Amino acid sequence: MNIFIDNKSGAPIYDQIYSQIKNQIISGTLQEDEALPSIRNLAKDLRISVVTTKRAYDELEKEGFIYTVAAKGCFVAPKNVELLREENLKKIEDYMRKIAQLAASCNLTKRDILEMFDIIEEE
The missing domain is CATH 1.10.10.10 (Winged helix-like DNA-binding domain superfamily/Winged helix DNA-binding domain)
Structure with missing residues (x-):
């Protein structure tokens, strides 16, 4: 460790x-x-x-x-799948807040962000 x-x-x-x-x-x-x-x-x-x-x-x-x-x-401890899911959901929410802040500073719309996500997801 x-x-x-x-x-x-x-x-x-x-x-x-x-x-x-x-x-x-x-x-x-x-x-x-x-x-x-x-x-x-x-x-x-x-x-x-x-x-x-x-x-x-x-x-x-x-x-x-x-x-x-x-x-x-x-x-x-044995992995609690629900606990791990909640931990990951919290991380995703934190990243999304950061994305929203950055997007606002660049005047990006929700649509712009979703398009970027679609492009990244296809890669």
């Missing part, structure tokens, strides 16, 4: 860890029931506080991406 902390990003460190692990689970890089590094080991490897790592793991568990087995550690 690869986690990179960007101190210049402005995003909280726990959120960077959370996002990167979540993305690796969604993409399939981390497989169902795969063990994650212990909270202490990950904190040590990243040279951050155990509290920060625990917060990221707690968020992942709360959202159903990982589960914890007492005295064993944290593992990737």
